[in-house]
Amino acid sequence: MDLPHFSWLYIVFTQITVDPNMLRSDVFVDFLKLAQLDTFGITAKRAALDIFLPDGRSIQAEILTSDTAERVLEVVSQKIGLCRELLGYFGLFLIRFCKEGKLSVMKKLADFELPYVSLRSSEVENCRVGLRKWYLDPSLDSMLMDCRAAVNLIYMQAIQDIEKEWAKPTQVQRQKLEALQKEDNQTKFLELSREVRHYGYLQLDPCTCDYPEPGCGAALSVGNNEISCCVTLPDNQTQDIIFQMSRVKCWQVTFLGTLLDMDGPQRTLNQNLELRFQYGVESHWQWFVIYTKQAFLLSSCLKKMISEKMIKLAAENPEMEIEVPEQGKSKKYHIEQSWSKHYSSFLSRKSKIKIAEADCVLETIKEEGL
Template sequence: MHVCIPVTEELQDTLGCRFVLYSVYLEGFLLCKVRYKDLHLWNEQIHRVFGNRLPKFPPKYYLAMTKTIANERRLQLEQYLQQIVSDPVVTSSEIFMEYFRKLQMGTFNMPTVKIILRVYLPNGAAVELDVRTSDSAERVLEAALFRLGVSRELAEYFSLFITRKEAKGPFTVVKLIAGFELPFLTIWNLEDDQFQIEVRKWYMNPSNDAMLMGSSEAIDLLYLQAVQEFQMAWTRPTEDQQQKLQHCLKQENKLKFLELMKTVEYYGYLQIGSCVSDYPECDSEVTIWVGKNELSCHFHSHSGHTEHLRLNIKDLIFWNVRLLPKKQEVVSPNHQHLEFKFQQGSSLKCITIHTEQAFLLSSCLKKMLSERPEHRPKEELEIQVDRAQATHKFNIRPEQNGVHTKKQPLLKDEAEYCLIDDISDLNL
């Protein structure tokens, strides 16, 4: 998972003392807002549990904080949190889960109440779950799989995602939901009915399908996702394969359909659409398929030039993903790009892809690496933001999905993010 703190906000407490509020983004989406002193206190508590397993926490400053020092602290906190969330032992612990649950609930001023949460399947059907607003994605996924009859032992092969289906547009997988995230808050904060929570398989090598063949309920989920990929043309079957697959659909022969799909090009891959690239020309359109240890890119330039680039994961030297809001615009998941370098013959090439799925694409690359432990290329994570122009409007809606609260948001309705010239840790 990718953590960044692209912007900071200066506020005043009830006594008129100024403090800095850090906006923590996960996979390009706002996760929570937190003060330095709160993170410092939590670090002391969690350090008693994990000791030297944790990264070093950024030190306090007792003198006036300049812009340079403030920016240095922001980067240090970003690096600290990135290392924390990259350790599955820490993120699965109760002390971690509980703290970030409270942070998320407090950031959006959300009470803990019972709700009916819809989790969708790839065919558009949904299961309705009796959960709480404070339930983690791990808990919601467990409840969804239980309702679907999938055993807990197979939960590691599935995950929750944020997807979007436009009325007259394409279907898009937007974001992987981390186990410690609160899915209701994630979908609620998007404020758009086109987004939904969906359960999908989460592995990049289609050969892992074999691990699920002993469960008829898991086969049902695999079948629904395979049909979705086939009908949305994410895969590229030959004419003969197309006819055979259509016949299997009419016969509702799930096992035969899945067996045939394994032979189809791009089966089990994630398609990244609506991308713009600087290769082979500036603002070239590109469609990407990622899966089965490779990155397949189809480029179409405005001059009519087309090119197909197919890279094995072992050919990547490194990549980095960035969050880059444009001037006069709010920090948005749409302002993402992924840059990767690779060796082609004797030359080193670099390509930049602009897409709202940049963080998801990076997560897919990391997932492929985890499935290939013998090869781990260098990865960089860089987050860049034009802070002079970055602003964010924060609105809490009083009613959403059966939740009603008259409480005012903890944060200002409108705030300008900036770095602080003269603020010390006495007020942090």
């Protein structure tokens, strides 16, 4: 089976990001930049790139076509006054703006990816580069409250997520939030938002899963150490299922092939992907499968939640040493004991644990049928 250039490159990218040590080499990153430019026949030159904010406005960034997502994020942060030390809490994403005001987060751009190239090579219509917060633990909002620009960003995203029904306030909560929004009381608005169901979660496009029956429709939201899944059964009844990350042993993303879909008059090549994860059910492990074109994004979210959990445990247990890769560098913490019985199922019981090694265990990519 022939695979489009973008698919080959994306599979390579995904496997590379499993080992952060490779990304610490400037020579290797330069090679990746050239590979992206050469693959799509784009020359290195000055360019303007619109970066969309959660409130729908855009910022024009003067960049080079060869600038990485990490560099573009720095340029944008300077324009909006975002503190440099808070860059790790935000990321650039490819976002599709759909009909009726809906949006779809297609992927998180890795630090070494070239946003200009990724956007120009995207086969998805109405795709833009957007700036969003990149953490899935709602309590981390507190780390940003001393920076006005950061508060503005997460405030705008909170409003957007509620409008798009990604976050689901009760009627009473909605009335209070609307009153706080009219007052432009961002701090109180965010405090109340953290009490809202699915606040800070990332919602995926409708997909299918194999549980409780094969072929069931599913609406997935990921955040706060869980995968929240609303499943539509064959009789059209719905069932809410919560998968706790503390009971996930491992997962893998599998590429199943490329499908030619008709979207109105448009013909679109869609990647047929699945993410399957092993989950602790009572006294045994069971595999669950999710079929979604956003499988790589979902995988990134799962790794992010584990990373955030480990950092939090590190802060609570300062005697055990943990190495946490952060933007190409290592940040060491010390922890006294190994994790709870659930986390010990996929992390070895050692006095020193490296997240990079855990990531290698947690994600594999298969190219079946190529």
